Amino acid sequence: MADQPTPGSNSGHTPTPLPDRPHLEFLRKLAKDRLVVLRESEPDARLAVAQLDVAREHGFASWRALKKHVDEVNETRYRPFTAAIQRGDVDAVREALDRDPSLMTARLNPHERSALHQAAWLGKAGVVRLLLKRGAPVNVRDRGDHAYPLHFAAEMGFMEIVRMLVEAGAEVRGGGDTHGLGVIGWATCFQETRLEVARYLLSRGAKHHIFSAVVMGDGEAVRHLVEQDPTALTRPMSQFENHRTALHLAVIKRQYDMIDLLLELGADPHATDKNQQTPLHVALVKDDPASLAIFERRGVELDQFTEQNANLHGVTPILHVRDI
Numbered sequence: 001m002a003d004q005p006t007p008g009s010n011s012g013h014t015p016t017p018l019p020d021r022p023h024l025e026f027l028r029k030l031a032k033d034r035l036v037v038l039r040e041s042e043p044d045a046r047l048a049v050a051q052l053d054v055a056r057e058h059g060f061a062s063w064r065a066l067k068k069h070v071d072e073v074n075e076t077r078y079r080p081f082t083a084a085i086q087r088g089d090v091d092a093v094r095e096a097l098d099r100d101p102s103l104m105t106a107r108l109n110p111h112e113r114s115a116l117h118q119a120a121w122l123g124k125a126g127v128v129r130l131l132l133k134r135g136a137p138v139n140v141r142d143r144g145d146h147a148y149p150l151h152f153a154a155e156m157g158f159m160e161i162v163r164m165l166v167e168a169g170a171e172v173r174g175g176g177d178t179h180g181l182g183v184i185g186w187a188t189c190f191q192e193t194r195l196e197v198a199r200y201l202l203s204r205g206a207k208h209h210i211f212s213a214v215v216m217g218d219g220e221a222v223r224h225l226v227e228q229d230p231t232a233l234t235r236p237m238s239q240f241e242n243h244r245t246a247l248h249l250a251v252i253k254r255q256y257d258m259i260d261l262l263l264e265l266g267a268d269p270h271a272t273d274k275n276q277q278t279p280l281h282v283a284l285v286k287d288d289p290a291s292l293a294i295f296e297r298r299g300v301e302l303d304q305f306t307e308q309n310a311n312l313h314g315v316t317p318i319l320h321v322r323d324i
Contacts, residue, residue, distance in 0.1 A: 015059030022070045024107065030054050031063075071110045078108045085115060088124040097134060104136055111144030121152035125160050138170040147177045147186070154187040154201065157194035162201075172206045179238045181211065188215040189241070189249065210235060210246045214258045222246075222258065226265050233267045242274040251282045251291050259291055263298040 035050035051063035060066040081103050084092035093115075097103055108118060116136045119127040128149075132138070139148055150170040153161040166172055174183035184206045187194040193215055202208070210232040213221035225232045236243035247267040250258040259279075263269065270278050280300065283291035296302050 016057050018058055018070070024067060024070050024112070027054060027066065027070070078103070078106060081106075081115070082108050082118060085118050085124060085127055086122060088122075088127055090126040090130050093127050094130060097130075104131070104134060105140075107143075111142050113142040113144070114140055114149070116140075116149045117142050117147075117152060120149035120158070120161050120165065121156060123153075123156060123158045123161065125158070125164070128161050128164055132164060132168045138165055138168050141177075145178045148174050148183070150174060150183050151177055151186045154183050154194060154197050155190055155192075157187075157192060157197055159196055159200070162197050166200075166204055172201050172204045179240055181238075182206070182209065184212045185209065188212045189237070193253065211237065211249055214246045214250050214255055214262070215253050217255055217258060219257065219261050222261055223265070230266070233262065233265060234271065236273075239274065242277075244273045245271050245279070247271065247279040248273055248277075248282055251279045251286070251288065254288065254291070256290055256294060259294045260298070263294070263300075269295055269298075269300045 031047060031051040031054045034053055035045060035047050038045040038050055038053075048063070055061070055063045055066040058066060060069065081093070081096045084096060103115060105114060107113065108115065113121075114136070116128065116131050116138065117140075119131060138150070141147060145151065148165075148170060150162065150165045150172070151174055153165060172183060174186075177186070179185065179189075181189055184198055184201050187197040187201060189211050195216065198206075198212065198216060208216075208218065208221045208225065210222065210225050213225060232246070234245060236245060237249070244252075245267065247259065247262045247269065248271075249255075250262055267279075269280050272278055277285075280292075280295060280302070283295065292302060
């Protein structure tokens with residue numbers, strides 16, 4: 001059995017050893033079951049208390065320490081398998097699955113991504129095909145982004161893999177991810193715009209939100225969305241996209257017709273994102289006179305704004321950083 005830390009506050013009690021192949025999901029379920037029992041005597045008990053109890057029972061000072069240990073044990077165990085996926089070595093992946101079928105649903109890294117997540121993200125079509133043939137579940141979310149394999153394939157623009165996943169039953173909308181953008185948002189709103197993927201998703205039942213419609217330059221969809229819900233103009237993106245509005249995004253993506261349309265519909269050119277930047281700020285630091293001309297034509301005063309920001313020479317907007 002793998003070495004474990006010396007018991008912390010559990011001193012005086014022999015810790016329950018973890019199995020050689022510990023599963024974090026089992027430990028989470030154990031903590032939730034423990035919480036039910038705790039609440040019989042302490043109705044206000046929180047999950048963190050139950051998790052700490054489970055951690056100490058296994059000889060760890062905290063739930064975080066327990067999770068770190070389990071992640072490290074599993075990462076070492078899965079390293080040859082993940083390396084085969086990274087190489088796109090279909091034969092090696094097949095042999096590993098033959099030896100240990102549990103690898104199909106194993107969570108392979110601290111983000112708890114499955115083999116299908118990894119293969120889809122890396123663009124390993126042969127591995128994806130094998131995993132799907134073996135029955136890999138397509139609608140399982142990772143823990144880091146709460147995303148399906150389809151989210152990652154769409155983000156990276158791997159059209160062949162996107163088709164394979166959708167034809168295998170992947171949920172094309174995929175709402176509920178950490179970025180709040182759904183699969184179509186991953187195809188459009190990050191650094192690269194994957195128009196072919198986005199059009200395919202729409203043909204298979206995906207729906208626009210204000211951000212995807214803006215990036216794709218779909219004025220009809222933008223008008224419809226704002227008519228249905230005027231707050232779409234002020235809806236912020238997630239914290240990972242700095243709470244930008246659709247107008248911010250239109251400027252970043254240089255969608256000039258959309259900048260004009262959003263201003264026509266009432267979008268606020270002075271709305272601030274998480275970094276206190278307005279869409280006008282973004283147009284200025286991107287040195288984008290075409291955007292600034294649209295603002296000016298729509299009656300937005302630029303003189304005071306440009307004077308206040310004369311010392312701003314350049315900023316590189318970052319739309320998406322996956323792993324920090």
